[in-house]
Amino acid sequence: MSEKPIIGITMGDPASIGPEIAVKALLKTSVHDICRPVLVGNANIFQHILETLRINASIHPIGNIREAEFIPGRLDVYDLGPVDLSAIHFGQVSIAAGDAAFHAVKKVIELAMDGEVDATVTGPINKKSISEAGHPYPGHTEIYAHYTHTKKYAMLLVEEQMRVIHVSTHVSLRQACDLVKKDRILEVIELLQGGLRSLGVKNLKIGVAGLNPHAGDSGLFGTEDDEEIAPAVASACQLGYDVEGPVPADTLFSKAATGYYGGIVAMYHDQGHIPFKLTGFKWNPEKKQMDSVKGVNITMGLPIIRTSVDHGTAFEIAGKGIASEDAMLLAIEAATQLALNKIYSV
Known part of the structure; x- marks a missing residue:
């Protein structure tokens, strides 16, 4: 294979730490060394994260994977259109956040099923927000199973x-x-x-x-x-x-x-x-927060590759700039490895 696999990465719930850890992960040169990452979600949400957390990077909105540049520090975002940021607040359940998170997941599945991306990685979603937005799925796994028509997973x-x-x-x-x-x-x-x-x-x-x-x-x-x-x-x-x-x-x-x-x-x-989680999650009693939240969630049985962070939305620290991107990095690494193994086994 002459080129690194393209990995589609969803933002998760925009009121959560999802967009933050996705951005932080894609600013690591180690990620670009192994794959070609593309964020999937709403460009104005990612721009809001950069501005809120004062992260030195820029957003490159795209409407087609072929438009992606894969330049470190310039984040390619498969843009699903602007959302009303006034309806989304860090750490709060909302229909707007749930709907935006759901459509990012649906889109990345479509991209993978169409062969536009080689693997998918999902950020954390809030099940209540998803449900209140009218999408009756208990989690990512069930969304993927439905839209890939998978029965055994x-x-x-x-x-x-x-x-x-x-x-x-x-x-x-x-x-x-x-x-x-x-x-x-x-x-x-x-x-x-x-x-x-x-x-x-x-x-x-x-x-x-x-x-x-x-x-x-x-x-x-x-x-x-x-x-x-x-x-x-x-x-x-x-x-x-x-x-x-x-x-x-x-x-x-x-x-x-x-x-x-x-x-x-x-x-x-x-x-x-x-x-x-006793293995991968490390709680700091002095800081009263997690020092590390490592762990990868992989959905087996799908016709496409899906990995995810194995932690929740962490609403209590959303928007504070202190979320760890460790699990997101591991999820991207796992997705890349699975994509390479799949490509080389064909």
């Missing part, structure tokens, strides 16, 4: 040696327990196997978490582990995968953090997210 979180995929995500805990079914678990194991290979991970040993305490303790604390998870693991082993489980979750993640597993399967959102 899963969320994979990556930070150093911790790689966690989820059987379910944005549903209630009661619903999550009902979704622990053999076929879905096997499907997610297969998606994880493909994800590990795409990321170039050498250790393909997969650990599968139990649902209940002590993985059910032979049915004493629930039957799902014996009736749904264990059969799924057995089927995966028959397919030739190196899979172990169900493993009690309170021991699985400590082993995963050491690199014993190449990846692990969590049964529901918080079971995977809490130990994952």
Whole structure:
């Protein structure tokens, strides 16, 4: 490949830290060394961020990817048109912010599906703002699934040696327990196997978490582990995968953090997210803020590449200029690696 991959990066919710971390990331020469980045959103929102935070850079609005210049310090923005900035306030839920964030995501999906960009990276959105704007999706993953017509997909979180995929995500805990079914678990194991290979991970040993305490303790604390998870693991082993489980979750993640597993399967959102964020999120008690929020969210099973920061909108610090771009940098790096692996495997 003669040229670096083009990465489309959404602004996230304009009332959040999304535009800030996107701008900060694109001012790093390391980003331009590995890819050709294009911001997707509203040029006047990014201009407002530059002026508010007194960032020394300029905005280059474009209406076509071919117009992008990819010059460090001159930020190419695929411009979706001006929005009313008076209707958007840092740290506040609003229809205007939710609508702008949604349309940026929809556009970057279209660009990827049309082959205009090689991979996509998403900034954080606010689910309430999206919903109030009339877009009934619980998160990015579901938006991508809908507009790419994808039925089988899963969320994979990556930070150093911790790689966690989820059987379910944005549903209630009661619903999550009902979704622990053999076929879905096997499907997610297969998606994880493909994800590990795409990321170039050498250790393909997969650990599968139990649902209940002590993985059910032979049915004493629930039957799902014996009736749904264990059969799924057995089927995966028959397919030739190196899979172990169900493993009690309170021991699985400590082993995963050491690199014993190449990846692990969590049964529901918080079971995977809490130990994952203990790895990548570093709270500073003196400053009363995060020093670092590392972690990449990758949607497996899509026909296009999508990575994202694995943190929220951080409304409490939006507009203050103190947000860390660490997770955005990692998301761009992961998207670039996946794009290169895809290109070279064709």
